[in-house]
Amino acid sequence: MEFGLSxxxxxxxxxxxxxxxxxxxxxxxxxxxxxxxxxxxxxGGLTDLGIPGLLISEANGGLGLSSLDAAVVSELLxxxxxxxxxxxxxxxxxxxxxxxxxGEDLLGSVATGETRxxxxxxxxxxxRNNAGLSVDGGKLSGKxxxxxxxxxxxxxxxxxxxxxxxxxxxxxxxxRSSLTTVDRTRSTCExxxxxxxxxxxxxxxEVFRVALDAGLVSLSADTLGASQCALDQAVTYAGQREQFKxxxxxxxxxxxxxxxxxxxxxxxxxxxxxxxxxxxEIPQESTMMASHTxxxxxxxxxxxxxxxxxxxxxxxxTDLVGLHYWFKRAGFNRQxxxxxxxxxxxxxxxxxxxx
Amino acid sequence: MxxxxxxxxxxxxxxxxxxxxxxxxxxxxxxxxxxxxxxAWQKILINNGYAARTIPTEYGGFGAEPDIIESRIIxxxxxxxxxxxxxxxxxxxxxxxVLLEMGTEEQKQQFIKPTIHGEMIWCQGYSxxxxxxxxxxxxxxxxxxxxxxxxxxxxxxxxTAHLAxxxxxxxxxxxxxxxxxxxSFLLFSMDTxxxxxxxxxxxxxxxNFNEVFFTDVRVPKDQxxxxxxxxxxxxxxxxxxxxxxxxxxxxxxxxxxxxxxLMNSESVNGERVIDNPVFRDxxxxxxxxxxxMKCNDMRLLSARINKGQDAxxxxxxxxxxxxxxxxxxxxxxxxxxxEIGIAYGDNPYLRGNGSWQYQxxxxxxxxxGGGTSQIQKNIISxxxxxMPREPKPAAKANAS
Numbered sequence: 001m002e003f004g005l006s007x008x009x010x011x012x013x014x015x016x017x018x019x020x021x022x023x024x025x026x027x028x029x030x031x032x033x034x035x036x037x038x039x040x041x042x043x044g045g046l047t048d049l050g051i052p053g054l055l056i057s058e059a060n061g062g063l064g065l066s067s068l069d070a071a072v073v074s075e076l077l078x079x080x081x082x083x084x085x086x087x088x089x090x091x092x093x094x095x096x097x098x099x100x101x102x103g104e105d106l107l108g109s110v111a112t113g114e115t116r117x118x119x120x121x122x123x124x125x126x127x128r129n130n131a132g133l134s135v136d137g138g139k140l141s142g143k144x145x146x147x148x149x150x151x152x153x154x155x156x157x158x159x160x161x162x163x164x165x166x167x168x169x170x171x172x173x174x175x176r177s178s179l180t181t182v183d184r185t186r187s188t189c190e191x192x193x194x195x196x197x198x199x200x201x202x203x204x205x206e207v208f209r210v211a212l213d214a215g216l217v218s219l220s221a222d223t224l225g226a227s228q229c230a231l232d233q234a235v236t237y238a239g240q241r242e243q244f245k246x247x248x249x250x251x252x253x254x255x256x257x258x259x260x261x262x263x264x265x266x267x268x269x270x271x272x273x274x275x276x277x278x279x280x281e282i283p284q285e286s287t288m289m290a291s292h293t294x295x296x297x298x299x300x301x302x303x304x305x306x307x308x309x310x311x312x313x314x315x316x317x318t319d320l321v322g323l324h325y326w327f328k329r330a331g332f333n334r335q336x337x338x339x340x341x342x343x344x345x346x347x348x349x350x351x352x353x354x355x
Numbered sequence: 356m357x358x359x360x361x362x363x364x365x366x367x368x369x370x371x372x373x374x375x376x377x378x379x380x381x382x383x384x385x386x387x388x389x390x391x392x393x394x395a396w397q398k399i400l401i402n403n404g405y406a407a408r409t410i411p412t413e414y415g416g417f418g419a420e421p422d423i424i425e426s427r428i429i430x431x432x433x434x435x436x437x438x439x440x441x442x443x444x445x446x447x448x449x450x451x452x453v454l455l456e457m458g459t460e461e462q463k464q465q466f467i468k469p470t471i472h473g474e475m476i477w478c479q480g481y482s483x484x485x486x487x488x489x490x491x492x493x494x495x496x497x498x499x500x501x502x503x504x505x506x507x508x509x510x511x512x513x514x515t516a517h518l519a520x521x522x523x524x525x526x527x528x529x530x531x532x533x534x535x536x537x538x539s540f541l542l543f544s545m546d547t548x549x550x551x552x553x554x555x556x557x558x559x560x561x562x563n564f565n566e567v568f569f570t571d572v573r574v575p576k577d578q579x580x581x582x583x584x585x586x587x588x589x590x591x592x593x594x595x596x597x598x599x600x601x602x603x604x605x606x607x608x609x610x611x612x613x614x615x616x617l618m619n620s621e622s623v624n625g626e627r628v629i630d631n632p633v634f635r636d637x638x639x640x641x642x643x644x645x646x647x648m649k650c651n652d653m654r655l656l657s658a659r660i661n662k663g664q665d666a667x668x669x670x671x672x673x674x675x676x677x678x679x680x681x682x683x684x685x686x687x688x689x690x691x692x693x694e695i696g697i698a699y700g701d702n703p704y705l706r707g708n709g710s711w712q713y714q715x716x717x718x719x720x721x722x723x724g725g726g727t728s729q730i731q732k733n734i735i736s737x738x739x740x741x742m743p744r745e746p747k748p749a750a751k752a753n754a755s
Contacts, residue, residue: 001424002357003657004664068356235740250743255736262735263672270650270669277356289646296643344639345632353615353638355630 004273005072013072019045020080026322032083033184033325038151039083043113046084053111055094055214061108062094067214071221071276078225078333081325083185085116087218088148093117095214096156096164100202103166106154118152118169119215120144120191124162124208125338133159133193140165140198143191146336150178150187156201157191162208165198172196183332185325213290215337217275220293223301223333224265224272230308230326231261237312248311257307264300271296291347295340301330358653360424367425371432374403382438388518394473397442405429406441407471410451415468423659434605445514446470446477450523453592457581466521466542478545480510480524480567481590488730490525491534491587495569497526497541499576504528504541506549506572512724516552516565519545529584538586543574559716560700602677602721604648607684610714611645614638614688617706621691628691641684648677671739675731678721685715 005013024042031037046052055070056062070091077086089110097103109115122145123133133142144157157165167174173194181188202208235258238249248254275293278286305327309316316323334340348354360368381399383392400406401417408426410416419425433440451470454463469475486493495508506526516522521544529537545552549572554562581589618629618638628634651669658666688711689696698704699712722728736742 001360001657002661002664003653004356004661006356235742238742246746247743250746252733252745255740255742256729256732258740258742259675259732259735262668262739263676263732266668266672267647267651267676270654271647273356274650274653277358281356281358292639292643292646295639296647299640299643341636344636344643347642348635348639353629353635355627 003270005068009069009072012069013076015049016046016051016073016076017079019049020076020082024080024082026081026325029081029083029185029325030322039085040151042082043084043116046086047113051086052090052113053107054090055098056090056107056111057098060094060098060104060111062111066276067217067279068273068276070214070218071272074218074221075225075228075272078222078227078329079229081185081226081229081329083187085118085149085152087215087222088119089116089152091218092119092121092211092215093156096201096207096211099207099210100164100204102201103199106166115154116149116152118147118149118155118189120147120155120157121208121212121215121337122146122158123160124158124164125212126342127160133157135159135163135165135198136195138198138200139195140167140193141195142193144193145190146179146181146188147191148186148188148336150176150189155191157198158208162205163203164201164208164211166201167191167193167196167198181332183325183328185329186332209287212337213279213287216290216294216343217272217279219333219336220268220275220290220297221272223297223330224268226326226329226333227261227265227268227297227301227304230305230323230330231258231265233323233326234258234261234308234311237315241313254311257311261304261307265304268297268300287350288347291338291343291350294338295343295347298330298334298340298343302334305330360428364424364428368428368432371405371429374405375432375436375438378403379436379438386439388444388476388515389473393439393442396439397471397473400441401471405433407447410455410467410471414455414463415471423656427656434609442471442473444476445479445523446475446521449479450477453523453580453589456592457589461577462542462580475521476515476519478513478516478519478522478565478567480513480522482512483509484511488727490590491538493525493527493538495524495526496530497528497539497574499528500573502576504574504576504578506541506543506569506574508569510567510569511555511564513552513565513567514563516545516567517554517562521545522567523580525586525590528586532584535587536584538590539583540580540586540589541574542578542580543572547572547574549573557716557720559713559720602674602681602718604645604652604677607645607677607681608649610681610684611642613707614641614684614691617688617711618691621695621706623693634687634691637687637690641680641687644680645684648673648680668735668739671731671735674725675728675735678718679728682715682718682722685711685718689715 023045032039050063051073053062054065058064077084094107097107106115110117123131131143131145147155153169155167155169157167173196175192176189179188179190238254239247241248271293275289278289309323309327312321312323315321378399381396383390383396397406404417404419407416408419409421412418447470451467454467481490483493483495497504497506521542524541525538526541527537528539549570551568553566555564555566556562557564619627621628654666654669658664692706695704699709737744
């Protein structure tokens with residue numbers, strides 16, 4: 001019995017962490033977030049490490065690793081608030097296509113980083129603002145909101161009945177406009193379709209479920225990392241900042257805030273590991289665990305990033321320290337692919353607790 | 356990641372299941388100290404290696420090599436069968452491990468066997484009216500007079516003192532030494548003259564706690580564990596044992612299933628409570644937290660089996676989080692019942708034998724006892740995160 005990361009997973013963790021620490025520190029993230037540069041260099045570096053093809057099977061040209069490996073990477077991307085299309089192109093897209101057994105021919109170029117596949121799943125989870133999509137004779141009309149990745153070459157689009165279609169971003173009739181969100185480390189866009197050619201990837205809600213679960217666990221891991229980094233920064237800052245002739249870390253009020261952050265966050269690490277492991281190995285629990293994990297991590301992530309900001313006092317509120325990047329990352333993750341209330345209801349439904 | 360215990364343990368699990376199938380009818384229906392059925396069951400468990408499993412045979416145990424997975428399998432199977440895992444109490448869970456580690460050969464011979472067989476009941480004399488969170492400031496003193504310690508002072512929160520045969524007790528033996536170095540760990544009979552026990556009724560209505568007063572209580576000099584002045588180290592070894600065991604996630608999980616049943620059977624205005632989305636969301640919130648603790652527990656088990664896995668913080672937060680979580684879980688059950696939830700005692704509308712209100716209060720006691728939540732936060736931040744201790748207040752100028 002071994003509950004934890006393998007030595008290979010720790011090596012993966014070390015190499016990705018080293019790359020992000022050295023090559024994508026906060027000032028590089030800031031440049032990308034403020035539109036001074038794109039995330040292409042960063043994604044290129046991650047491609048050198050094999051990251052885009054992590055979950056893509058070897059037959060499809062990837063590394064064929066596990067969801068726990070992907071969670072290790074997601075946690076680090078959250079820790080370093082890294083801009084990247086990992087969750088859309090490297091987690092949800094391969095999960096969808098490999099579960100459906102369609103569109104897999106694209107995955108080889110996803111693994112090499114040449115192709116990015118964006119995700120527009122909002123309609124299949126929680127339709128908002130009358131975005132209504134319709135498909136008629138293989139032609140897609142209507143729009144998708146908050147599609148992940150404004151720079152994608154393709155998009156996987158879910159209808160409200162959880163059919164999934166693939167469209168080419170340069171297809172005739174498709175227009176794309178960026179949507180600004182609080183989290184500038186991720187790009188989202190609005191896609192409008194006027195009779196756009198769309199390839200049906202799946203009309204099986206099971207495929208949607210599998211793809212959504214993979215995305216939920218990945219977002220949970222991202223929030224875990226973002227929260228851990230906010231906590232680490234708070235402890236470091238509290239050890240340096242002096243008031244009343246003492247470092248503020250010696251005040252019980254501040255220590256207790258930090259202890260509460262640890263207490264809520266530490267079990268989340270085990271929960272994310274277990275939920276990731278369950279995706280492949282414990283299918284009877286995977287949807288309940290993925291839903292609960294994302295909902296729980298969203299609550300903890302909100303608490304930790306907000307408390308870490310408070311520990312920083314006024315400086316936490318400024319752009320100078322940049323702690324808000326972590327706060328916003330957790331805030332973005334909380335809403336994406338289902339807010340906590342919706343996911344807890346999903347967990348209840350899968351256990352047969354809803355009428 | 357490998358969650359299986361491995362095929363080599365399958366046979367062991369089968370043995371445990373077979374034992375349970377053959378013997379579970381002898382498991383006592385009622386817990387409680389001095390219960391003859393419970394004592395007989397304890398003997399059966401020890402003889403078969405399901406209690407006192409790793410305690411050497413010369414001290415009355417089963418004498419197995421420690422194996423964390425075997426212990427876990429036993430507890431899982433007993434829990435599934437909902438039968439008693441044997442006697443508990445502070446003598447078994449706290450004193451016995453300490454004697455094994457720090458007791459003299461004579462002490463081990465004299466005390467361990469009757470203790471684990473339920474023939475010698477112990478209470479713990481630690482807290483005092485003036486020494487709660489700051490336990491090391493305790494003032495009950497023991498002075499050497501010839502071959503005897505003479506003890507004077509008062510203890511409080513002494514669980515089961517009124518039923519105990521013996522007490523393990525922290526006393527100040529070196530009043531001049533720094534506070535952590537002046538304490539000794541004594542063992543003595545509760546029949547010794549000069550001991551006065553007064554029950555302390557708690558908010559649940561039970562009187563498990565007591566105040567214990569010592570007036571010139573004379574105890575043989577050699578009834579000390581460890582050296583003079585080492586009592587604090589001895590006590591800390593036991594407190595570590597206590598904290599981890601206060602709020603096991605499997606118990607929370609089983610209690611949570613009880614809440615789900617309750618929400619299916621209780622109704623409000625003709626609607627089952629489980630069908631009310633507000634209540635359902637509260638249930639799911641708590642379920643998510645219980646699952647997180649369950650995963651945390653798997654990590655802790657793994658870290659005990661696989662040396663080199665670091666789970667220090669994961670262990671430190673269990674008492675704080677586990678007790679708070681149980682308190683909230685019991686509170687949800689009460690809210691599910693509304694007015695029926697306040698029923699207590701002999702009220703005919705009582706659900707679950709009144710256990711929801713009882714546990715709701717009991718866990719508030721556990722939030723406070725065994726190191727309050729606030730003390731836990733000090734420990735997590737200081738020992739877990741390396742944050743500095745609260746500075747000592749400066750000595751008052753012109754103190755008279």
